[in-house]
Structure formats: structure tokens, C-alpha cells
Amino acid sequence: MNQRSYDILIAGGGMAGASLALALRGYRGRIAVLDQQFATQAPAPLDVRSTALNAGSRRFFESLGLWQRVSEFAAPIRHIHVSDRGHFGAARLHAEEYALSALGYVAENHHLHALLAESLAAADNIASVDATVTGVGDDDSGDSLKVFAGDRAFQTRLLVVAAGARAALAARLGLRSRERSYAQAAIVANVMVARPREGVAFERFTETGPVALLPLGDARYAVVMTVAEAQRDTLLRCSDCDFLQRLQAAFGWRLGRFKRVGQRAAFPLSLVQTQCQIARRSVLVGNAARTLHPVAGQGLNLALRDVAELARLLHSERGMRDPGCAALLEEFAVRRRADQRSTTATTDLLVKTFGSRFAPVVVARNAGLIAMDLLPPLRHWFARRSMGLGARSPMTGLGGTP
Secondary structure, eight states, X not given: OOEEEEEEEEEOOSHXXXXXXXXXXXXXXXXXEEOGGXXXXXXXXXXXXXXXXXXXXXXXXXXXXXXXXXXXXXXXXXXXXXXXXTSSOEEEEEXXXXXXXXXXEEEEHHHHHHHHHHHHHTOTTEEEEOOOOOEEEEOTTSSSEEEEETTEEEEEEEEEEOOSOHHHHHHHTTOOEEEEEEEEEEEEEEEEESSOOTTEEEEEEETTEEEEEEEEXXXXXXXXXXXXXXXXXXXHHSOHHHHHHHHHHXXXXXXXXXXXXXXXXXXXXXXXXXXXXXXXXXXXXXXXXXXXXXXXXXXXXXXXXXXXXXXXXHTSHHHHHOTTOHHHHHHHHHHHHHHHHHHHHHHHHHHHHHHOOOHHHHHHHHHHXXXXXXXXXXXXXXXXXXXXXXXXXXXXXXXXXX
């Protein structure tokens, strides 16, 4: 069995894994990214999903020297309108209040994936290996791990698990996760509208879940429509006309008539949390560590804050000496714990609060929206958290800029 040795091995070349690898371009050591997608020669089917990148994630991509390329296809969000269907409560956020050109940006996933893959291929110290990790074992010396991918074996001082298929590999490392289904599905699609509002994103809470419309430029919007699981197949299989009518009824007429819809896809929604993010010479990031409800669009932004903090520690003198040492991994877990817990709890609370039909909860949440709209300190606190610009933001000063 052939065995190759690396300082850092990243299992998973999706957005979190590829972003971490690119943040480590200046690392003095051997790095490999393992992902089965590297073996695929034909282009993948068009991904209809889009990602909302907040202002903190923009700083992350700036630190990698990639933001100029991202800005070529990412549409700015300058205003956010939050409302509760059938009630008066609403809140509005504006970029100019924070001296920013935008609160965030909307990037179609297939564009972002392509840019990350292209940048990864051009990185001199990063090997892209078309393989999927199938097993993990201890090395006799205790200074590294053995990682197996079919009939191939790798030796690494640090294993970063960034693969979406988190359960099997995390379990091999002794890391257990808890999953709680929301009994909901996200229907995603792109739509054309009659009256686009440039730079305005909408989050509208309805009886079946939130409906987000994110501007893609021109008259196109990315839709994330949360529905009960029982409605998923109906909304996937119905005619375009029927789907647009259902979307119109849920969202309203702020963008005029919905005129056209593209390909639709559906994804089950659950809250998944790994009880511990680190093990011996290994760490989980991205969807391998946790999966959040898409409300407020915090999933990838939280993952990139994890990636930024891990990259910062690995670029330190201690990380250069031994990237998988227990003290470094424990420091990473401690530094990221508060942000992870608060973001997860806030996202989960939004789902529960705006999904409730209990009258006192309905009154309270609408009073909260009105208060946020009228009270600048409350609005500014919420906005800065949503933008990933907290007091201890890890998004600047990385060592991966080419």
C-alpha cells in the first residue's frame, strides 16, 4: 500500500475545506485536500443554490486576495427587510448606517465553487487528491494519524474533516453528533420578478417557515422557501405557474409579480451539532461540525469564521512546529465556542419563535421587530452580529494572501 506523508490533510474540498486550504497557502509544510470531486472530469450539474456572504466573510476573502474575483459575480445587499406575514411588525437594516458599501453579498454556489477550485489548483504547496477518506487509525509514533482512502494510505500530523458526510468519519474519530429535525424542507430556486429593488434582500416569516429572497442582479432573485416536509414533493413537482402562485401568496407583492422560475431543488432541514469539535490530531469544520437552519443565512459565514481562526493558529510559530498538537486544537475550540453557541442558539430561537402560532409569542415577536426598527442600539447590535463583525472577529490578518 502506497503511503504519502503530509503536515495537514483536509478531508473535503467543498467551500469550507477549499477555503481553509487557500488560507494556508503561506504555510511552511505539505498540505493535501482529499475529495472525490477531483476525479470528476465532466462539469457538475448547475447548482441552483446561492450563498449570502456577510461583511465578515468579505474580509476573509479579501485576506486571501480573492475578493476582487468574488465581486465579479456576487450581488451586493445594501438593505434588508424583515417582516412577519399577516402582522405589522417589520425591521429594516441599511448599509449606510454602518459606513459600509453593503451589508452582505449573494453569490451563486456554482460560481463560488469554480473560483475556489481554480485557486486551489494554482496553489503550489497544496495537493488535490481525488479520493474519499474511508478510515482513520493511530500511527505507532503518536505524532501523526494514518488516513485511509480505499487502497491508499496517508500519514498526517493534522486531519481536518470538512466533508459534508460528517457522521461516519467523525464517528471513527470518536466524535458524536446530535441531530434534531425541524420537520421542514428548503425549496431553492431562482426567479424573475416584475419590479426588482436593487440591493434589497427580504426575509419574510410565514406560517410554514421563512421565505428569503436574495438579489442576484438585474431582475433575478434567489429564493429559499421553507415548507413543511409534507409539502416538499408537491412544490417540487407542481407546474411553474402553480409554484409561482404559491410563492406569491407566501411572500406578497413587494417585488411585483413573480414571472419565471428556474430549476427547483429541495433539502431537508435539521440542526446538527457535534458534541466536541476536536479529537487527537483532528478537528471538524463546516458542515462536518454543525448544520444550521438557513434562516438568517449564517451557516457558511460561521464556518468561515472557524476556518479563519484555525488558519490563524496554524500560521503561528506553534502551528508551524506541530499543527496537530493538543494545545493548539484546544485553544481553537475555546476561542470559537462562544460564537458557535450563540449563533446556533440564535438561529434555532428564530425558527422556534417565528414558527409559533401561540398568541403571546406572536405579539412578542412583532413587538421585537418594531423595537429593532425604532431603536438604533438594538438594531446595530443585531446587524453587527449578522454581519460577522463582533468584537473578536477572526476574519482579518491571515497568512494566505498570494
